[in-house]
Amino acid sequence: MTAVDVAPPRRRRRRRQPLRPVTLLTQNSEMRDEGIWNWTIPALATRLRDGRTVKTCPAAGVCALACYARNGTYNIPTTLDRHQRNLQYVLDDPGGWQRQMIAELGHERHRGGWVRVHDAGDFFSDSYLSAWLRIMAFRPEVNFYAYTKEVERCRRLVAPAPPRNFHWVYSYGGAQDHLLDPARDRVADVFPDEQAIAAAGWHSQDRSDLLAVLGPAPVGIPSNRIPQFRRRMAGRTFREWQAQQDARRAAKRPPAA
Numbered sequence: 001m002t003a004v005d006v007a008p009p010r011r012r013r014r015r016r017q018p019l020r021p022v023t024l025l026t027q028n029s030e031m032r033d034e035g036i037w038n039w040t041i042p043a044l045a046t047r048l049r050d051g052r053t054v055k056t057c058p059a060a061g062v063c064a065l066a067c068y069a070r071n072g073t074y075n076i077p078t079t080l081d082r083h084q085r086n087l088q089y090v091l092d093d094p095g096g097w098q099r100q101m102i103a104e105l106g107h108e109r110h111r112g113g114w115v116r117v118h119d120a121g122d123f124f125s126d127s128y129l130s131a132w133l134r135i136m137a138f139r140p141e142v143n144f145y146a147y148t149k150e151v152e153r154c155r156r157l158v159a160p161a162p163p164r165n166f167h168w169v170y171s172y173g174g175a176q177d178h179l180l181d182p183a184r185d186r187v188a189d190v191f192p193d194e195q196a197i198a199a200a201g202w203h204s205q206d207r208s209d210l211l212a213v214l215g216p217a218p219v220g221i222p223s224n225r226i227p228q229f230r231r232r233m234a235g236r237t238f239r240e241w242q243a244q245q246d247a248r249r250a251a252k253r254p255p256a257a
Contacts, residue, residue: 059175
């Protein structure tokens with residue numbers, strides 16, 4: 001029998017899976033003092049390594065021009081990479097992400113504690129917000145809170161039957177500001193400083209971030225001391241700034257036929 005050279009079978013390349021975060025919740029220096037844990041994704045929008053561009057704050061308005069989470073340490077490559085991996089995990093394996101989040105929240109350190117959903121980013125889709133609501137329902141012993149500009153989405157998906165362990169506040173400076181009514185909605189606005197908050201008769205949350213959802217309303221947030229952001233605010237609150245931008249855009253629209 002003549003020997004025949006046979007090429008070895010070609011091995012299929014396994015699709016490389018993105019690295020999953022070992023832990024999902026973190027603490028920054030400010031929140032650590034209060035015992036609050038954070039979940040974070042990139043702010044506003046990001047381009048993932050596979051080329052996808054994802055809007056993580058679809059209802060953002062003027063807040064995008066003075067966003068603390070688009071400045072400083074948030075732009076350090078290792079920090080940005082972690083936040084992008086968090087987002088990619090949510091997008092590519094939502095079931096795995098939910099299971100890991102639920103398991104992590106089962107640790108004794110979280111019992112009776114607080115988790116801030118989004119140190120950066122927002123509830124960017126119905127499915128993502130619904131996933132968080134399932135996580136909250138599965139871990140009733142953990143308290144959750146969030147600032148959000150997704151007014152329409154939260155009114156539709158959360159407000160009809162909110163989890164008892166979830167507190168949220170609508171923050172001004174977004175494209176849906178016009179939907180807010182301080183008489184019925186819990187709202188927060190960014191002010192130039194503490195003096196401006198007091199002068200407006202609002203209530204500062206500077207002493208504790210939890211005052212945004214547990215303290216008296218309406219809630220005032222002193223602006224970050226980032227020079228270029230303070231210049232852009234020009235002494236306005238986010239609500240005033242957004243209203244001015246909305247008015248300018250409305251003036252440019254052609255009259256209705």
